[in-house]
Amino acid sequence: MMLxxxxxxxxxxxRPLVSVTGLSKQFPVRGxxxxxxAQAVRAVEDVDxxxxxxxxxxxxxxxxxxxxxxxxxxxxxxxxxxGKVIFDGQDLGDLGPDELRKFRRHxxxxxxxxxxxLNARMxxxxxxxxxxxxxxQQRGRAAExxxxxxxEKVGLSADHFKRYPRAFSGGQRQRIAIARALASSPRFIVAxxxxxxxxxxxxxxxxxxxxxxxxxxxxxxxxxxxxxxxVEVITDRxxxxxxxxxxxxxxxxxxxxxxxHPYTAALLQAAPGYAGESRQILGGEIPSPIAPPSGCVFxxxxxxxxxxxxxxxxxxxxxxxxxxxxxxxxxxxL
Amino acid sequence: xxxxxxxxxxxxxxxxxxxxxTHFFTDAGVIKAVNGVTLSVNExxxxxxxxxxxxxxxxxxxxxxxxxxxTTAKVVGGSIHFHGRDNVSTDLxxxxxxxMSRIRGHDxxxxxxxxxxxLNPVFTVGxxxxxxxxxxxxxxxxxxxxxxxxxxxxxxxxxxxxxxDAYPHELSGGMRQRVMIAxxxxxxxxxxxxxxxxxALDVTIQAQIIDLLRKLQQERRMxxxxxxxxxxxxxxxxxxxxVMYASQVxxxxxxxxxxxxxxxxxxxxxxxxxxxxxxxxxNRRSLQPIPGTMPNxxxxxxxxxxxxxxxxxxxxxxxxxxxLQATDGKHVTRCIRWQEIAP
Ligand SMILES: Nc1ncnc2c1ncn2[C@@H]1O[C@H](COP(=O)(O)OP(=O)(O)OP(=O)(O)O)[C@@H](O)[C@H]1O
Ligand SMILES: Nc1ncnc2c1ncn2[C@@H]1O[C@H](COP(=O)(O)OP(=O)(O)OP(=O)(O)O)[C@@H](O)[C@H]1O
Ligand code: SF4
Ligand code: SF4
Ligand SMILES: [Mg+2]
Ligand SMILES: [Mg+2]
Numbered sequence: 085m086m087l088x089x090x091x092x093x094x095x096x097x098x099r100p101l102v103s104v105t106g107l108s109k110q111f112p113v114r115g116x117x118x119x120x121x122a123q124a125v126r127a128v129e130d131v132d133x134x135x136x137x138x139x140x141x142x143x144x145x146x147x148x149x150x151x152x153x154x155x156x157x158x159x160x161x162x163x164x165x166x167g168k169v170i171f172d173g174q175d176l177g178d179l180g181p182d183e184l185r186k187f188r189r190h191x192x193x194x195x196x197x198x199x200x201x202l203n204a205r206m207x208x209x210x211x212x213x214x215x216x217x218x219x220x221q222q223r224g225r226a227a228e229x230x231x232x233x234x235x236e237k238v239g240l241s242a243d244h245f246k247r248y249p250r251a252f253s254g255g256q257r258q259r260i261a262i263a264r265a266l267a268s269s270p271r272f273i274v275a276x277x278x279x280x281x282x283x284x285x286x287x288x289x290x291x292x293x294x295x296x297x298x299x300x301x302x303x304x305x306x307x308x309x310x311x312x313x314x315v316e317v318i319t320d321r322x323x324x325x326x327x328x329x330x331x332x333x334x335x336x337x338x339x340x341x342x343x344x345h346p347y348t349a350a351l352l353q354a355a356p357g358y359a360g361e362s363r364q365i366l367g368g369e370i371p372s373p374i375a376p377p378s379g380c381v382f383x384x385x386x387x388x389x390x391x392x393x394x395x396x397x398x399x400x401x402x403x404x405x406x407x408x409x410x411x412x413x414x415x416x417x418l
Numbered sequence: 419x420x421x422x423x424x425x426x427x428x429x430x431x432x433x434x435x436x437x438x439x440t441h442f443f444t445d446a447g448v449i450k451a452v453n454g455v456t457l458s459v460n461e462x463x464x465x466x467x468x469x470x471x472x473x474x475x476x477x478x479x480x481x482x483x484x485x486x487x488x489t490t491a492k493v494v495g496g497s498i499h500f501h502g503r504d505n506v507s508t509d510l511x512x513x514x515x516x517x518m519s520r521i522r523g524h525d526x527x528x529x530x531x532x533x534x535x536x537l538n539p540v541f542t543v544g545x546x547x548x549x550x551x552x553x554x555x556x557x558x559x560x561x562x563x564x565x566x567x568x569x570x571x572x573x574x575x576x577x578x579x580x581x582x583d584a585y586p587h588e589l590s591g592g593m594r595q596r597v598m599i600a601x602x603x604x605x606x607x608x609x610x611x612x613x614x615x616x617x618a619l620d621v622t623i624q625a626q627i628i629d630l631l632r633k634l635q636q637e638r639r640m641x642x643x644x645x646x647x648x649x650x651x652x653x654x655x656x657x658x659x660x661v662m663y664a665s666q667v668x669x670x671x672x673x674x675x676x677x678x679x680x681x682x683x684x685x686x687x688x689x690x691x692x693x694x695x696x697x698x699x700x701n702r703r704s705l706q707p708i709p710g711t712m713p714n715x716x717x718x719x720x721x722x723x724x725x726x727x728x729x730x731x732x733x734x735x736x737x738x739x740x741x742l743q744a745t746d747g748k749h750v751t752r753c754i755r756w757q758e759i760a761p
Contacts, residue, residue, distance in 0.1 A: 146620040253711060283470040283647065288691040289707035310620065313650070317693040317705065354625035356650035357694065365629055366622045369590050 099173075100134035101272055101304045102158060107131040107167035109153050109328075113374060125373045127153040129328040131167070132400070135272065138302040142319035142336065144312060144351065146370055150328040151308045155274040158306060159191050160184060171272070189219035189268035196277035198257035202249040208235070208260055209245035212267055219268035234263040238293060255286035259293065266297070274306045279314060291318055312355045316340055324348045327373055327381040330400055334407035344409040347382045349418040380411065388416045430501045431458035432609050432641035433482065438496035440474075440481045447716045451477040453665040455496070456742065459609070459658075462639040464632075466652040466673070469662030470688075472712060475645045478662075479611045482643075483528050484510060484518050500526065503608055524554040527602035529595075531614040536598060537586040543570070543597050544582035550604040569600040574630055592623035599630065606638060613645040628655055649688060653677060658748075661685045664713050664723040667742070671749030681751040681759055683728045684708075722753070730755045 108131070110124035128150045135141045143151045156162045158169055160176045169176045171191065179187055195201040202211055212231035216222040222230055232242045238259040249257055258278060265273055278294065279287040295318055298305055309315050315322060315336075322339045324332045324347060332345040343349040350366040352358060368385040371377055377384050379394040386393070390413070398410045440452040452474045459465040467475045480486050482498055498510040502525055510518065527550075530536045537546060547569050548562030557565065563582065570578035573596040586594055595615060602610055612631065616624040632655060635642050644655050652659050652673055659677075660670040661684065669682035680686045690706035710727040713719050719726060721736035728735070734754060742750045745757075753759070 146622060255711075284649070284688060284691045285470060285708040288693070288705040291693065292705055292707060311693075312621070313693040351621060354621040356621075356624070356648055356654060357692070365625045367626070369592055369623065370620075
């Protein structure tokens, strides 16, 4: 399956910036001395996706569904067990360590915990000049000016240049992390739960900032979050993960208005803001990723599961233009 | 100052907190974490306390439970009245530690956000659910174990006969939170204080736990105080809501009324921050962050604490602290311009 081939999802003339096929990652779990065998956590299984230039793709799913691992695989911060990541025509797997380091200027990451992602002993100015030096060969006065320009871009000022991260609030630190990610002039950013640790008023501020910058700079964004209301606001398309597999992908409005996969429907109904009439609460919990269920991985919690659901892994197939789901049933009303 | 009769308490609220002040005396100065909080909750009713980080929600709950370390935390004003099943009203602040320990875990129980830090890793689930039954109800080990199995069943843990012997680390986060609920409900408390009990959980598990709490609360006619920072959850769980800002309740009333018709600019502003792409009529809506930042708890502003961020602020707002005023029988707000705030 190639999402990119669908003209409804991506205009034909627009080549995807990031394109991923068959991406899988297993983390080995060592056996122990009592004879438990070595096993593997199947964190990501056979994921295909594309991100167009300037597009915001949301990734949602419950804890352990593989969201962060997908993000890290896209930037090749972890080696895939299988599959390819192609960035603007370049297969990242073909790059050596040095080439990869240089290539990273095009792809940056923002994390949930802005404090952990900034070096406490580096002033904000130094933290911003580091990538400028590394990726853009800027030094001295030019780098300083550029760093101040970056601070201003994220709503801070030259006054903040010489301060240390601890002097900033959570929202300000996240602004600094965003400025740092922008320093190398990337075209693609993976934002992993960037507003999850923030209070709602600060979250609104940071979301607005990200949205404005993304539009102004034409950035492509992989926006990872477990908060469906945040994802609805900022994304163009959404991909739903469960136990490392893609359950559904669609344009944001389409996904929220007409979810086609039982898991997506369940997630939307479980969200605290759910406004619909009847609310079905999904029972059970996510099974272990060491031994995921056979066939459809969602079948142990799916209210619509049939005997066939245990047989084969449902393929991701197009149910409406640009709207894909991995579920064998078309006869269910969600 | 607050007029106790501004808020129409029903005959006997299970809990009524009046003008509570809990301050921390630290090296850096005095943190007035709770500074004039008034709230009440009736039998069979859920009151949500909602507010951003640091607004004083947890300290309010911990003060009621008398769980704050006496060394730094001092209650410098106000009262906390608990109305027990025996129809006697007790001032919790006046109780000896010994008398309080008979109430805590028995008549009043609390659930915390992080079940891992409140469950003891070296005891089995059964030991921990059974403990309040042994302590408060005098059950022996065997009886407590049987009751624990029954309680685990009630909180939706499958095969409770097996799980009763499990250790906390053998359970998922959602199951641990269910165990915490079983511990809290063991003695059939009259009041349950739940401090962000679902914040660490996935949405589907959160929905399960909220549903469970709501069901158990209704079955037992328990009074519940549900602390959260999520206004969207409030609608689902609570009958009434108290909105906290900078150590005070700034607005309180029936959930539907407060959310549809907020009478405090802060509540309004919080509602405007909630991400939602479409308003009621299906149009795209942009997020409206609240300008400025939370006041420093060491030096809160004079007058209305929200004035520096408030789009309705007048010079008068800086002069003196607004009192809680009733907008109608059940709805109160701490804003001098509440009549002008359009819904
Ligand atoms: N370095 C690692 N070693 C072993 N297992 C790992 C590693 N990183 C992730 N995993 C496992 O892979 C699975 C997917 O993890 P991942 O962090 O991608 O999930 P997530 O969707 O980001 O979850 P969360 O919402 O909790 O952040 C989980 O079962 C996790 O325990
Ligand atoms: N033990 C303590 N010593 C000193 N200050 C404290 C202590 N506990 C809380 N505080 C301060 O009291 C204020 C209120 O804290 P509280 O924990 O009640 O906030 P909260 O509303 O529960 O926030 P959150 O949503 O982050 O849990 C904060 O400024 C906090 O830093
Ligand atoms: S394939 Fe079967 S189990 Fe999976 S989501 Fe569809 S109906 Fe449910
Ligand atoms: S009292 Fe004044 S500053 Fe405070 S909320 Fe009301 S209008 Fe705003
Ligand atoms: Mg993650
Ligand atoms: Mg708290």
